[in-house]
Amino acid sequence: MPVFYDQLNRAVDLPDIPKRIISVVPSQTELLFDLGLDDKITGITNFCTHPANKTRSKTTVGGTKKLDIDLIKTLNPDLIIANKEENDRVQIEELMNYFPVWISDINNLQGAVEMINSIGEMLDCKDKAETLTSSIIHQFDQLKPSPLKLRVAYLIWRKPYMVAGSDTFINSMLGQSGLTNAFDLSRYPEVNSDMLINARPDVIFLSSEPYPFAEKHITEFKVIVPNAKIILVDGEMFSWYGSRLLLAPEYMSGVIGAL
Structure with missing residues (x-):
């Protein structure tokens, strides 16, 4: 077997x-199933x-x-x-x-594509992965970005408020949709009401994960930024970077239409 390199450029030696296989990332677990690797999946997370x-x-x-490290040891995986x-x-x-542990590091669509193809090669299902x-690439090529140049605050947490910053996969998906991130900050910063006001978002996306925002939270943000449009969005469509990307462009088209 050749030596495989993960997305941190670490050599992963597989005899x-x-x-x-144990997958500890929900979107990559779904990918393994969609690649037909059901019988090889030994362990997954609660999520x-x-x-x-x-x-x-x-x-x-x-x-x-x-x-649960001890449980993982009892399962004796030959790849995590x-x-x-x-x-x-x-x-x-x-x-x-x-x-052996293979680690992905994904901040944009290209990184997701590379991850899927790398896993396909490593697990002997290269053709299915490609x-x-x-x-996925074809679906995104068909996506028509919003022409409105809207600024979006993408909320992922409440108490404290947290948003997706400019160097995240979510930010990349906003860009694919023709939307601009209202927060040019790194990763997932905490923000307060004043920061939300000063960011001047045209739209606030309340994600379904990791915090389960719901209809009852819309009023809360309307009070803070009354001129912004508040929309509940499916977080999986903006943050899952495995095979769920097949569904994301159509979903994003619907969101764009709602704007």
Whole structure:
């Protein structure tokens, strides 16, 4: 077997094609199922919910940032697939002492495409992965960005308020939709009401994850930024970077139409 490199440019030495895989990232778990690797998936996280009819039967190894290391050891995986942002660094580094760990690092659509193709090559399903990424690219090529040049504040958390910053995958998806991030800040900063007002967003997106914003929260933001349009959005469509990207362009077209 060749040496594979993850998206942190770390060499991941696999003596054979992995047969016992643990995925600790929900969007990448869904990807593995969609690549037809059901029988090789040994463990997933509590947050790996797609596809529901298949994830229910898999062993859960804790949350993305609170993994059960001892349980993972008993499952004896020959590959763990993780993500730089979504998983706890200390835990992932501990797992590296026992098992091969492949880590993704994705900030834009190109990075997602590269991740999917790399996993396909590593897990001996290269053709399926390339067919999937070709379809994803085609779908995004058909997406017509909003011509309105709207500024968007994308909220991911409440108490404290947190937004998606300019160097995130979510920001990249906003750009694909022709929208401008109202916050030119790094990663996922905490913001307050004054910062929301000063950002002058035309639109506020309240994401369904990780905080489950709902209709009852719209009034709260209307009070702070009365001139902004407040919209609930499906966070998976803006932040999942696996096979769910096939569905994202159509969803984004609907959001653009609502604006």
